[in-house]
Amino acid sequence: MTTELSSIERRVIAEDLIYGGTLLLDEQRFEDWLALTASRFRYRIGAYSPEIRKEMTWLDHDRDGMHALFELLGKHHVDHATWFRHAVVQRVTQEGPETLRAVTQLAIFHTSVDVGDVHVEAGSTRLFAVARYHDELVLENGRWLLADRLARLDTRQLGIGSHVIV
Amino acid sequence: MTGSTLAGWKRNLGSPALPYVSSSIYTDPEIFEEELEKIWRRTWLLAMHESELPAPLDYRTTTIAREPVIVVRGEDGKVRAFLNVCPHRGALLLREPAGSLRTSSPSGSTKHITCMFHSWQFDARGECTAIPRRRAGYQDRLECAEAKLHQVSCEIGYGGFIWLHLDGNAPPLADHIGDAFEDMRQHLEAEPLEIFHHHKAVVSTNYKLWHDTNSEFYHDYMHHFNRVTGMQQPGYFDRHYTPYKNGHVTVSSMVVKYNAYEHGALALAESRSLSFPGLEQNGWKLLDLFPGITVNLRGSALRIDTMTPLSADKVLIEFRGLGLKSDSPEDRARRVRDHNTIWGPFGRNLPEDLLGVTNQGRGMAQGAEPLHVLHGRVENNAIHDELGLRCYYAEWSRRLGRSARAPYSETQMDLYAAPERTLSSGADAE
Numbered sequence: 001m002t003t004e005l006s007s008i009e010r011r012v013i014a015e016d017l018i019y020g021g022t023l024l025l026d027e028q029r030f031e032d033w034l035a036l037t038a039s040r041f042r043y044r045i046g047a048y049s050p051e052i053r054k055e056m057t058w059l060d061h062d063r064d065g066m067h068a069l070f071e072l073l074g075k076h077h078v079d080h081a082t083w084f085r086h087a088v089v090q091r092v093t094q095e096g097p098e099t100l101r102a103v104t105q106l107a108i109f110h111t112s113v114d115v116g117d118v119h120v121e122a123g124s125t126r127l128f129a130v131a132r133y134h135d136e137l138v139l140e141n142g143r144w145l146l147a148d149r150l151a152r153l154d155t156r157q158l159g160i161g162s163h164v165i166v
Numbered sequence: 167m168t169g170s171t172l173a174g175w176k177r178n179l180g181s182p183a184l185p186y187v188s189s190s191i192y193t194d195p196e197i198f199e200e201e202l203e204k205i206w207r208r209t210w211l212l213a214m215h216e217s218e219l220p221a222p223l224d225y226r227t228t229t230i231a232r233e234p235v236i237v238v239r240g241e242d243g244k245v246r247a248f249l250n251v252c253p254h255r256g257a258l259l260l261r262e263p264a265g266s267l268r269t270s271s272p273s274g275s276t277k278h279i280t281c282m283f284h285s286w287q288f289d290a291r292g293e294c295t296a297i298p299r300r301r302a303g304y305q306d307r308l309e310c311a312e313a314k315l316h317q318v319s320c321e322i323g324y325g326g327f328i329w330l331h332l333d334g335n336a337p338p339l340a341d342h343i344g345d346a347f348e349d350m351r352q353h354l355e356a357e358p359l360e361i362f363h364h365h366k367a368v369v370s371t372n373y374k375l376w377h378d379t380n381s382e383f384y385h386d387y388m389h390h391f392n393r394v395t396g397m398q399q400p401g402y403f404d405r406h407y408t409p410y411k412n413g414h415v416t417v418s419s420m421v422v423k424y425n426a427y428e429h430g431a432l433a434l435a436e437s438r439s440l441s442f443p444g445l446e447q448n449g450w451k452l453l454d455l456f457p458g459i460t461v462n463l464r465g466s467a468l469r470i471d472t473m474t475p476l477s478a479d480k481v482l483i484e485f486r487g488l489g490l491k492s493d494s495p496e497d498r499a500r501r502v503r504d505h506n507t508i509w510g511p512f513g514r515n516l517p518e519d520l521l522g523v524t525n526q527g528r529g530m531a532q533g534a535e536p537l538h539v540l541h542g543r544v545e546n547n548a549i550h551d552e553l554g555l556r557c558y559y560a561e562w563s564r565r566l567g568r569s570a571r572a573p574y575s576e577t578q579m580d581l582y583a584a585p586e587r588t589l590s591s592g593a594d595a596e
Contacts, residue, residue: 045512051226051263052218052364055503059512068429075390077518115521115527116370157366160520161511 003097010092013144014102017137021146022085022106023166030070037063038138038145045166047153058153059165066165078163083166084109084125087133097145098139104121106131106151108166115160129155177586179374180538180571185552187559187570189530189537197566197573204565205457209330210319210342212459212472214238215488216326217360219245223267223277223290227260229474230332235244235318236260236279237328238267240290245322247330248292248315252281256443259288259315280317288315325354325461327470346414350453351461356443362502365489365511369520371527373458373473373481374562379523380460380471380496381415381554388522392464392487393513394426396450405549413456413561415554419449422465424504440466440500442490454554456561479527485509487514526549560571 005013017036023035034041043066045059048075086107093101110128112121136148151166170178180186191197213228214237225238227250234250236259250259259279267277267290274280278295279288287296292315300308319336321329324347329339362467369376379385383405386392402421408416425433441447442463453461458473467487474482487509489501507516530537541555559570569575 007246036455047365049364052361054362056363056365057499058365058506058507058510060503071429072390072514075512078520079517079521082345115524117531120378157368158511159367160369160524161367161513161517163514163517 005094005100007092010100011089014092014100014135014137015089017146018089018102018104018133018135019087022087026083026085028083028164031067034063034067034070036146037066038147039063040147041066041145041149042147043149043151045102045151045153047156049156060153066124069160069163069165073163078165079110079115079160080113081115082111082113083128083164084111086147089152100137100144102137104131104133104135106133106166128162129153129166131155173391174559176535176537178538179540180542182288184540184542186538186540186542189534189539190573191562191568191570192375192526192530192539193478193532193534193536194573195532197568198475200566200568201457202231202475203467204567205562208231208473208565209457210321210329210331210336210339211457212226212327212455212470213247213330214328215359215361215470215486216245216322216328216487217358217491218264219254219328221266224264225260225267225279226264227262228330230318230330231475234258234334235330235332236315237320237330238279238290241277241485245320246290246292246329247320247328248288249316249318251316252283252286253294253313253315253384254281254284254286256296257281257283286313292317325350325468326359340414344411345572346410346412346416346453346455349416349418350451350461350463352444353442353451354461358491359468359488360491361486361488362498363485363505363510365482365485367485367511367520369474369481369483369524369527370479371481371523372478373475374558375523375526376471376473376481377454377458377460377558378555379519380462381454382550382552383417384550385519385522386595388518388582389515391427391508395422395424396420399423399426403548403550406547407549407551407553407557408547409553409557413558415454415557417452417454417549417554418445420440420453421446422448422450424448424465440497440504442466442468454558456558464508465504466501467509469505469509479532483520531569 021033021036041063043061044057046057048055088105090105091103095101107130108128109125111125131151131153134150137144138147214226218226219239222239222241230234235247236250237247239245252259259281270276271280273282274287285298289295294310296314308546317334319331321339371509386397405418448465450464460471462469470486472484487505489498506513541552543550543552545551547553563570
């Protein structure tokens with residue numbers, strides 16, 4: 001039974017899970033990404049608005065809700081850009097024998113395919129958003145899984161927005 | 167081989183019987199500048215909600231037709247607006263989108279607007295209260311009383327929104343709104359509202375194309391969400407437009423079946439048990455106000471769109487979400503969730519709408535051969551009728567003194583076709 005993990009062990013667990021997850025999201029392998037989440041998984045996107053001086057929640061779903069969103073993507077008109085998540089795990093702390101918390105800095109790059117003046121812009125890359133993942137990782141059935149993720153955006157201007165999570 | 171010429175194809179559709187506008191009105195930089203002067207500098211605009219300034223000395227900043235503006239709640243509770251420019255050397259006074267004058271700045275004392283450049287100070291009534299070393303530098307040639315801030319006309323109303331008009335001596339806001347708000351009043355003025363959402367998008371399109379999208383529902387074909395929760399449900403085609411003077415229109419309600427947006431047994435949008443005072447459960451009403459404001463009341467959430475046109479092909483759109491000030495934390499969370507399911511930046515509908523108008527912006531690029539853009543659906547003012555567009559461009563043409571159909575014609579003075587039915591609040595122009 002895991003008790004107190006060393007800092008190296010904590011970091012390896014978090015980096016494997018978070019970096020592996022960002023690659024799956026980049027590749028839009030959403031079901032494989034959901035396989036990295038715990039049964040009680042909750043996903044939120046949040047941001048602070050200095051205009052109204054309030055915290056905002058822009059997306060909030062449980063595991064089933066995320067699964068349904070992904071399944072319905074094909075019924076929506078979406079930005080078919082390719083996405084590149086550059087993640088750096090900054091801090092990993094242990095909260096209990098089976099719980100870790102991690103803070104990850106994230107820069108998301110957007111390579112245009114079909115939005116705007118496609119003939120000119122397709123293939124060009126721009127920074128879409130900067131954000132931090134605030135993650136809770138739990139040990140479930142012998143595997144470390146993502147139990148809670150708050151993707152807190154610094155970037156609040158997202159152009160047309162996105163049907164795909166950050 | 168025979169074929170159409172480019173110009174011929176672009177102007178093939180459209181006639182007096184099939185209303186249209188020229189795409190030049192969406193692309194011409196000169197027409198855009200004229201719009202700023204004749205429309206945006208001369209009309210009432212919804213700038214924000216009073217709940218964005220909850221306490222005395224709270225302020226917000228914004229921009230109207232390139233003019234920076236401060237909106238501040240005075241110690242007396244009254245909201246006033248001023249040009250956000252120091253009369254001394256033209257520097258911007260307040261730089262943050264929002265804040266409180268209770269906090270002192272590095273250059274000045276509390277309760278004042280202080281120019282960071284030379285520390286000229288102004289109170290929340292716009293009066294100049296301090297000019298450092300005034301007597302030494304200006305002797306008796308300049309008094310503080312002469313250096314007050316330029317006051318922008320400001321009124322609060324129609325759901326507690328703050329409305330601005332750059333002219334300090336503007337006609338009453340009520341003259342502009344007319345009766346267009348009357349159907350919304352029962353829902354939005356029964357009790358105070360409160361803002362919970364704000365986000366912005368800069369989009370490569372003409373501002374009118376966004377308002378056009380908000381003024382017609384034919385584009386529901388673009389939205390899977392709207393098709394399954396609305397178009398395929400009873401009552402959808404009974405919704406109808408009502409035109410009002412000054413280019414405003416309303417859209418009547420229907421009962422939206424939110425939980426039809428589902429995957430398997432899971433309804434992603436739950437039936438909205440929450441509503442607004444007097445609004446039927448899962449009801450949906452809409453009000454479009456000239457020249458670019460949309461009040462969208464849908465189930466449990468109120469969405470407000472406002473625009474700041476940046477150029478002929480670029481616009482800043484601000485999206486606000488509001489609930490009731492009396493909401494419990496649980497009810498507020500419910501409203502936020504309902505709002506963002508479709509209208510947030512990661513919602514189901516909003517990215518599609520913005521993608522649609524971005525495509526229009528690209529399809530009607532500046533310098534391309536002008537296209538006849540159809541506004542010609544006539545369905546007895548029902549939901550896919552394009553009455554809202556025709557109503558808007560009648561007012562647009564009147565204000566600019568240009569035909570939206572032939573904007574460069576010096577002889578064709580037939581302004582855009584008036585709406586087919588009698589205006590609800592009198593056909594007389596503002």
